[in-house]
Amino acid sequence: MGPVTDAQGIQLPSIAILGAGSMGGAILQGLLQPGVTVTGGIRITNRRPGRGPEGVTAYALEEDPEANRRAVEGAGIVLVGVKPAGVGDLLDEIAGALEPGTLVISVAAGVPLSAIERRLPPSVAAVRAMPNTPATVGLAVTGISPGSRATAEQTALARTLFATVGEVLEVTEDRIDALSTISGSGPAYVFYLVEQLQEAARQRGFDAEESALLVQGTFRGALELLRTSGLPPRSSAAASRARTAPPSARSRSWSKPTWPPPSTTRQPPR
Numbered sequence: 335m336g337p338v339t340d341a342q343g344i345q346l347p348s349i350a351i352l353g354a355g356s357m358g359g360a361i362l363q364g365l366l367q368p369g370v371t372v373t374g375g376i377r378i379t380n381r382r383p384g385r386g387p388e389g390v391t392a393y394a395l396e397e398d399p400e401a402n403r404r405a406v407e408g409a410g411i412v413l414v415g416v417k418p419a420g421v422g423d424l425l426d427e428i429a430g431a432l433e434p435g436t437l438v439i440s441v442a443a444g445v446p447l448s449a450i451e452r453r454l455p456p457s458v459a460a461v462r463a464m465p466n467t468p469a470t471v472g473l474a475v476t477g478i479s480p481g482s483r484a485t486a487e488q489t490a491l492a493r494t495l496f497a498t499v500g501e502v503l504e505v506t507e508d509r510i511d512a513l514s515t516i517s518g519s520g521p522a523y524v525f526y527l528v529e530q531l532q533e534a535a536r537q538r539g540f541d542a543e544e545s546a547l548l549v550q551g552t553f554r555g556a557l558e559l560l561r562t563s564g565l566p567p568r569s570s571a572a573a574s575r576a577r578t579a580p581p582s583a584r585s586r587s588w589s590k591p592t593w594p595p596p597s598t599t600r601q602p603p604r
C-alpha cells in the first residue's frame with residue numbers, strides 16, 4: 335500500500351535514491367503521489383536488477399558498476415538508503431560525481447553527520463534523517479538534523495521531502511537517538527499493546543476478526559479523539575470517563591490502567 339498523505343503542490347528538484355529497499359522504497363512511494371512534482375526526474379539504484387515504477391529510472395549495480403555515480407549526476411537531492419554498514423563506501427564512491435550544491439540526505443541509523451560530511455566535498459551539504467516504519471503508509475514521523483553545511487533552504491528541502499510520507503520534526507543531532515527511541519521503537523510497543531488487547535478480547539469470546547476490529551478501531555478512535563480534543567491524555571481519559579462512567583466513578587482521580595491484563599504474561603518487544 336502506498337502513502338496516504340494529502341501532499342498537495344509539493345515541488346522538489348531531481349532526486350537519486352541510492353538503495354531503494356524498505357525505507358528508500360517508502361520514500362519513493364511518497365514522491366510518486368499526484369500532489370508531488372519532482373523536476374528533473376527520479377532515479378533509484380539497488381544491487382539487484384528490478385523494474386522501477388513508471389516514470390522512475392532504475393539502475394542496478396549488478397548490471398552497471400557505475401550505477402550510483404550515474405544516478406547522482408545532476409541530482410539536487412541524493413537520498414542514501416543503504417544499510418548503515420554500506421554508507422561509508424557508498425559516499426566514497428559517489429563523492430566525485432556530486433555537483434556543488436547537492437543535498438545528501440542519509441536515513442542510516444547510527445551514522446553521524448560528521449562521518450557523512452567527512453566523505454563529501456565541502457560544496458555538498460548533508461542532512462541526517464530518521465523516519466519510522468509507518469512511512470510505508472504515509473504516516474511516518476521523521477526526525478531531521480541539518481549538518482554543519484546545510485543552509486536553511488536545504489533543511490527546508492529535507493523537510494518537504496519527508497512531508498511526502500508523514501510528519502517531520504527538526505532536532506539537533508544530539509537528540510536524534512532519543513527521537514528514534516520514541517518514534518522508531520514506538521510502533522513495536524503499539525503493536526504489542528494491540529496484540530495484548532486483542533488477546534484479552536479473544537479470552538472474552540470474540541473471534542480473531544472481531545478482536546482486531548474492536549482493538550484497532552479503538553486505537554484509531556482514541557488517537558483521533560486525543561488529536562481533535564487537543565487535551566493531554568490524562569484529561570482525555572477523565573473526559574471520556576465523565577461521559578461514559580456511572581456517577582459513582584466519575585470523580586475518581588487518575589490512576590494508570592492495570593496493564594497487562596492479568597492473564598497475559600508476555601514481555602514487551604526489545
Ligand SMILES: NC(=O)c1ccc[n+]([C@@H]2O[C@H](COP(=O)([O-])OP(=O)(O)OC[C@H]3O[C@@H](n4cnc5c(N)ncnc54)[C@H](OP(=O)(O)O)[C@@H]3O)[C@@H](O)[C@H]2O)c1
Pocket residue numbers: 352353354355356357358379380381382383395402415416417418420424441442443464465466467
Ligand atoms: N526500515 C526502516 O524502518 C528504517 C527506519 C529508519 C531508518 N532506516 C535506515 O534505512 C536504511 C535502509 O534500511 P532498509 O530497512 O530500507 O534496508 P533494505 O530494505 O535492505 O534496503 C537497502 C537497499 O539498499 C540496496 N543496496 C545495498 N547496497 C547498495 C549499494 N552499494 N548501492 C545501491 N543500493 C544498494 C539494496 O539492494 P538489494 O536489495 O538489491 O541488495 C536494498 O534495496 C538503513 O540504513 C536503515 O538504518 C530504516
